Amino acid sequence: MTTLQPRPGTAASLLSAIGGAAPREGDRVVTVPVPAAQLEAAVHHLAAAGARLADLFAADGDQVTLRLVWGLDSERQYLVTETPIDAPEYPPLSDIAPAAFTEECEIYEQFGVRPAGGKPLNRVALPPGAGPDFPRLGHQPQEAPEEVHAPHTVGGQAFEFPFGPVRQAGVESLYYGLVTSGEEIVDLYLFTWHKHRGLEWRLRGRRPAEAMFLAERTEGLSATAISWALAAAVESALGVQPPSGALLTRGIALELERLYNHAAAMAALCQSTGLSVGQAAAEIALERLLRLNAATFGHRYLFGVLDAGGVRRAPDQAALRDGLPGAYGELRRAADALLATNSFMDRLEATGIVTTEQARRLGLVGPVARAAGVPIDGRLDQPTAPYAAYPPALAVRDAGDVLARLRVMLDEAADSVRLIGDLLDAGPAGGTAALPAGGGSGLGWAESSRGEALAWVSLDADGRITRARLRPASVRNWRGFDDAARSQNVFTDIPIIEASFWLTVAGTAR
Amino acid sequence: MPLWFARGLRRGIVTTRYPARPDSSAAGLPTPPAFRAGMLDHRLADLLVTVCPSRALYRDGDVLQFDVGRCTACGRCQEAAPGAVAPSGEFELAGTSRAAFVKQIPLAPEVGR
Numbered sequence: 001m002t003t004l005q006p007r008p009g010t011a012a013s014l015l016s017a018i019g020g021a022a023p024r025e026g027d028r029v030v031t032v033p034v035p036a037a038q039l040e041a042a043v044h045h046l047a048a049a050g051a052r053l054a055d056l057f058a059a060d061g062d063q064v065t066l067r068l069v070w071g072l073d074s075e076r077q078y079l080v081t082e083t084p085i086d087a088p089e090y091p092p093l094s095d096i097a098p099a100a101f102t103e104e105c106e107i108y109e110q111f112g113v114r115p116a117g118g119k120p121l122n123r124v125a126l127p128p129g130a131g132p133d134f135p136r137l138g139h140q141p142q143e144a145p146e147e148v149h150a151p152h153t154v155g156g157q158a159f160e161f162p163f164g165p166v167r168q169a170g171v172e173s174l175y176y177g178l179v180t181s182g183e184e185i186v187d188l189y190l191f192t193w194h195k196h197r198g199l200e201w202r203l204r205g206r207r208p209a210e211a212m213f214l215a216e217r218t219e220g221l222s223a224t225a226i227s228w229a230l231a232a233a234v235e236s237a238l239g240v241q242p243p244s245g246a247l248l249t250r251g252i253a254l255e256l257e258r259l260y261n262h263a264a265a266m267a268a269l270c271q272s273t274g275l276s277v278g279q280a281a282a283e284i285a286l287e288r289l290l291r292l293n294a295a296t297f298g299h300r301y302l303f304g305v306l307d308a309g310g311v312r313r314a315p316d317q318a319a320l321r322d323g324l325p326g327a328y329g330e331l332r333r334a335a336d337a338l339l340a341t342n343s344f345m346d347r348l349e350a351t352g353i354v355t356t357e358q359a360r361r362l363g364l365v366g367p368v369a370r371a372a373g374v375p376i377d378g379r380l381d382q383p384t385a386p387y388a389a390y391p392p393a394l395a396v397r398d399a400g401d402v403l404a405r406l407r408v409m410l411d412e413a414a415d416s417v418r419l420i421g422d423l424l425d426a427g428p429a430g431g432t433a434a435l436p437a438g439g440g441s442g443l444g445w446a447e448s449s450r451g452e453a454l455a456w457v458s459l460d461a462d463g464r465i466t467r468a469r470l471r472p473a474s475v476r477n478w479r480g481f482d483d484a485a486r487s488q489n490v491f492t493d494i495p496i497i498e499a500s501f502w503l504t505v506a507g508t509a510r
Numbered sequence: 511m512p513l514w515f516a517r518g519l520r521r522g523i524v525t526t527r528y529p530a531r532p533d534s535s536a537a538g539l540p541t542p543p544a545f546r547a548g549m550l551d552h553r554l555a556d557l558l559v560t561v562c563p564s565r566a567l568y569r570d571g572d573v574l575q576f577d578v579g580r581c582t583a584c585g586r587c588q589e590a591a592p593g594a595v596a597p598s599g600e601f602e603l604a605g606t607s608r609a610a611f612v613k614q615i616p617l618a619p620e621v622g623r
Contacts, residue, residue: 213563213584277518284524294538304540304584337517 009075010049017045028382029236029443034081039066040091042081046070047097051079052376053363054476055454056093056103057469058085058111064138066090066107067469068100069443069454073381078443080456088142089116099363102479109145111138120146125196125509135201137467157181161491165194172505180491188485188494192478195509203468208234208308208435208457211465215455216303219472219507221264224250224257225448226472226507227306229455232384232444233468234308234435237459243431246310247385251423252320253297253305254446255416260289261449261502262409263331268499269406270338273347278338285331292327295319310432317424328417335410348403352484352497355400364480366451366473367408368501372400378447390422402500409502412449437463448473450503474507529602540583541597543576545615549594550574555617558595561586572617578603579611 011030015023018038024031034042047053052071059065063084070079083090092115094101105121108114109130114121123145132140158181165173175191199218203211208231215230216223228250235242242250267282290300296315297305305313338344354364359372369376375396379387395411397404423429439459446453451473458467484497526533550558555574559567566580567587588595605611 210563275514277514280518281521284521291535291538294535298538298585299540303582337514341514 009077010046010051010070010072011075011077011079013049014042014045014079014081018042028076028384029078029080031080031082034083036083036085036087036090039081039083039093040096043068043091043093043096046079046081050074052360053097053099054078054452055456055469055471056100056107057456057471058107058113058138059458059467059469064111064113067456068093069456071376071382071452073376076382078382078445080443085113088113091115092117092119094119097363098361099476099479102475105145108141110136112141113138114141122146123191123193125193127193127196135198137201137204158186165191174505176494178491178494183490185485185489185491185494188482190478190482192505192509195506197506197510199510200468200470203465203470206465207463208459208465211468212306212308215468215470216306218470218510219474219504220301220303221261221504222257222448222450222453222472222474222507224253224302224305225446225453226455226470228254228446229444229453230457230468230470231306231308232446233442233455233457234444234459235433236442236444237440237457238435238438238442238463239440240309240433240435242310242433244385245314245427245429245431246433248423248426249311249314249429249431250306251386251390252315252420252429253302253311254448255420255423256289256293256296257302258416258449259328259331259413260286260293262413263289265409265499265502266331266335266338266406268502269348269402269496270344272495272499273344275338275341275344278334278341278344281334281337282331285327285334288323288327288330292320292323295323307432309435311430312432314428314430315424317429320420321424324417324420328413331413345403347493347496348406348500349401350399351402351493352489352500353400353487354480354484356398358480358483359400362480362483363476364451365476366448367395367405367412368477368480369451370394370396371404371408373398376452378445378452382445384445386423386426390419390426392416392419402496405500435463439463450474450477450507452476470510472504472507472510474503474505477501477503478508536601539601540585541599541601542578542581542583542603543587543595544598544600545574545576546594546596547615548618549591550615551618554591554594555615557590558587561590569617574615574617576613576615577611578613579608 054071055069066083068081072079094104104115105124108121109126161178161180164175173194177189179187212227216227218226263286267279270279270282293302294300296319297313354372356373359369359374377394379392393415395408397407439461441458444455453473454471456469460466555569564580564582566577568575
């Protein structure tokens, strides 16, 4: 990165608003130091300018530094603000940008610093009883975080129905607190910390090649997307450009990941609506897609494909060309039959509505946001190779309900098949660039099947990670789930809404 | 619903007879490594210990210990020493004790490479 004035736009307007900062501008990311005294004004300015708060995290060390990652989607740029925090409190950012609340809680758990104003902060990742010896990135907070609970007194005929964390076979650990009068959902809250594995803590001191192994296990169903984001962050930090064949391979793997995830979501929708034969039909398609992954890249869930600097494996192009039409045809036939089944469609329509305003306010991403009329897709808004040359078709709907989310997924699945064909035709795949010695910091991103996955990494002079921030899309979208569940839904709608969000607890608790 | 019933019947049975008969798709699955003991010396064993991301390998004197229960079949050891390590082809792991998953691989004197 070099120090210079950013090109005209939101980043330049921020500099004129807060004054005096020396930005560091890369090709796609501009980093602006913001003093703590001006942080509130900066957030006000960026929120008013329509910037999308994509992430908020702290870096460890002798001094806590807050970093806010803003998506300037119309300008095809990310803006990162850096603010050293000397005091135990910083300005209450979620009062200005509500999308910041979950991260404020997470920073309090990990670093012990909190937003001013005394707002209660929830437990989101660390388990109860996490004492001073519990592995964390910074210091233990002086007071334990609040347990999440319904923000009202349950009275009258309503009661709280606890569900989880152990649920039916094959479903992740997640505790629901459902407040219901027996039918209608009055309120809902989640405990997501059961799957916390301290992954960001474990990444410290690792070399990038070692870190990739853990990164793809952050959220196994987004192994390609999250490891791509981390690899891109490392490559940005070290100034490495992967070979073009490697970028084609990453695109192929990412679209395969999108395909099988959307098929899995469709199967889960059938299960949640009690349509057993439809579920079997979708799972046949899912199994064929997973076997296609194994035939193409040697792993059903596409683990071990990416490497920092490139890829570890090239696709078996013949196997992919041979198997993709049949596997997708299976998915399409199941989808067409489902869309023609009125009893299925009736359960999806007007269920779990997320409004456009909610999606924007909470910073939702991926199919959940696009189904609510928010046209964001990192492959188009923040395009990197190969998507700059091979752009996807934007799938967007306005209704914001479960049906809109299913339609977005089906549109995207069809487009993924087209993209895979284009990427296969684009040239030889594979290759890895050697990582140079040295350190630095960088931001990386990829559009997973759930939406924007982000990673930020800082490397010391020896090339070891001093701080890695992994932000899967699930971290963003769970915060929209309770709003969707409360939107005039009944008890039995909850599994349907959860299937349509198709998020992971592992990704958010990491 | 009757249409779905008919559709299910028409699609027929797609599951295989596994485990009564082998499943052909298993051939494409990644499997834990098999080590050729005569090809492994201390130096190569230490290299394999270094590249294993899940710490399934550790050296105890003249023996390389391989904990199959910790192996994720990532293939990094096979890439590091293709002559000494190959896929085992075994993906069914079962045992009556934890110790049954730890294999002892005796190391040879220095192997010329």
